[in-house]
Amino acid sequence: RPDLKQFVLNMITLHKSRTPIWVEALDGNTVDKTSFSRTIQSFLQQVQGAETPMLFVADSALYTKKTIGELSGKIQWVTRVPETVGLVRHLLSEVPLEAFRPGGEDLPGIRFCEVGTTFGGIPQRWILVYSQTSREREEKTLSRAVSREKKALEASLRALSQTVFSCSEDARTAWEEIFGKARYHRASECVVSEETGHVRSGRPKKDAKPEIQGYRISGSFEPDPEGIDRELHRKGFFVIASNHLDDKALPAPEMIALYKSQGTSIEPGFR
Structure with missing residues (x-):
């Protein structure tokens, strides 16, 4: 059926440059709430050795007990x-x-x-x-x-x-x-x-x-x-x-700005 999604793309981009650094094609029936954790962990396997946990900004699909439980300790995240x-x-x-x-x-x-x-x-x-x-x-x-x-x-x-x-x-x-x-x-x-x-x-x-x-x-x-x-x-x-608990390293205004900017990094590139 042409009205149904045939596939979806999960993408990870750099914050400031908006450059895609990871692209993953998934089945059209894939649900964000379950796929985000797998995508991030697949990416982490390719970039092992980072001195500090990477900070990921994502939409509210990331925020489930299962997902944040799997990712906390491996990354720092900001989400709605x-x-x-x-x-x-x-x-x-x-x-x-x-x-x-x-x-x-x-x-x-x-x-x-x-x-x-x-x-x-x-x-x-x-x-x-x-x-x-x-x-x-x-x-x-x-x-x-x-x-x-x-x-x-x-x-x-x-x-x-x-x-x-x-x-x-x-x-x-x-x-x-x-x-x-x-x-x-x-x-x-x-x-x-x-x-x-x-x-x-x-x-x-x-x-x-x-x-x-x-x-x-x-x-x-x-x-x-x-x-x-x-x-x-x-x-x-x-x-x-x-889960970034240091409010000196990541003040609240900066966290808000990070979240607001994530909506301008991927979607506009497809318009």
């Missing part, structure tokens, strides 16, 4: 911690922005806070980073997501209003299912009305009373400020980790 790691969400929600220091002239719009922790049995430095540029970009992305959800809910409610349910409980269940999935909106009004009529065909008798044939549901919704604020609170923040 995935938001799926529970401690990331906890720190970003508990540490106030006032505790973050300015990044300085070399890191405009950046603030950071450093903490020490252990993950997967490996002592590490974690740098909590706030980026104003990322915040503004992610706010726009969130705004589009809120707009998309609003349109989807409007379409779902239109379809729901045309449905006749056999009982009021079924109608309310369908309503709750729609808003149970909503992240940025909440129901503000819900009305269940009886659908009445004469079941038998032909002209009804004068004294015949309409019978309940089913139930319809209608209502409205509004933005959920708490849901939006909860999502917005985390925007612009991310966490960088390293």
